Amino acid sequence: MNDEENSLPIAQAQEPVTKRTIYERLYSLVATGVGVQEGDVSTASLVKKDVILKLPALTVVYWCEKMSATTFGETFADFFTQTIDLGYAPVAIGFLVLFALSLGAQLYVKTYWPILFWFTMACSSLVGTCISDFIDRSLGWGYPTGMGVLLGIVVVIILIWKLTGEPMNVAGAMTRRAEFMYWSTILFSNTLGTALGDWMSDSLEWGYAMSAGIVGGVLALCAILAYFTKFNKVFLFWVAFILTRPFGATFGDLMTKSEEKGGKGLGTLAVSMVILSMFIVAFAIENYQIYTKKQLKKAETPATIQEKTVHQESTAEFNNEATLELVEIEN
Secondary structure (H helix, E strand, C coil): CCHHHHHHHHHHHCCCCCHHHHHHHHHHHHHCCCCCCCCCHHHHHHHHHCEEEEECCCCHHHHHHHHHHHHHHHHHHHHHHHHCCCCHHHHHHHHHHHHHHHHHHHHHCCCCCHHHHHHHHHHHHHHHHHHHHHHHHHCCCHHHHHHHHHHHHHHHHHHHHHHCCCCCCCCEEEEHHHHHHHHHHHHHHHHHHHHHHHHHHHHCCCHHHHHHHHHHHHHHHHHHHHHHCCCCHHHHHHHHHHHHHHHHHHHHHHHHCCHHHCCCCCCHHHHHHHHHHHHHHHHHHHHHHHHHHHHHHHCCCHHHHHHHHHHHHHHHHHHHHHHHHHHHHHC
8 A cells, every 4th residue: 555545534634633533533433333343453452442332322212211310310319318308418328329339330331231321320310419409408508509519510520521632422432531521520410400400499489380391491492403503512412411400300399399389299209100110111212222223234135234344444444544643643
């Protein structure tokens, strides 16, 4: 292979070759299932070491799972802290240990495990609810101060994530360092969202129904901007992600609080079980979609497989060249 051929993939990019641009290209190849082939040792070893597929696609099913998981975290945490009155601090510590264990397993695995991912997400919601209530009520900071502190923490984490140079992926492939930043942001954004929901319904006296309706409207706006405009998708994701918490908190309180407090008085345990059932339905749909995709892949015709192989071979050269460039940059 001559020098002109060697430089072709980089020249086509028409941009300076940096560690970040190479990683972004490799992320794209991994996320689409292209380029990591048996025998492609250099790229495969880099991907094995650094780039991993750990996040689900941002579909309607994902957001149904997310909202049901966070609402479950609100109502089920309230069952322990308020219904049976175990206290905010002890319950928060217990759920924090559970979250740490599930997060350790989540960081350890090298592929997307739906049950582990969503269990970790639910644990972060449980912890976030307890920590928010502990800060606002037990410590007596109040909702505005608590929200200010938590918002500051979320902003600092995102800034650190940005400064590390890691692409801020919210779906598909990422590095382990980026994944740690991702889950740190999730934990504190869940906590922030709980405080925001309580502030809207209690401090502003908007009530549970109005607060849930307002947050739901903003979530709908985020969805419209994401699907029909070129607005920054990462920014919209985190706005929507944070707002699913106050939506879950206010909707959960609407269902569980007594009628004297403006709720329906259905009870924390009963509502938690209903919401858990809703999550199980969405989770089953996600796993069915994963299963059907695997079956379609198995049923591919020889012609389709050959066509994909040709495309993969055409990208293998770029993978190897990009890896060599990355090694030179790092050295």
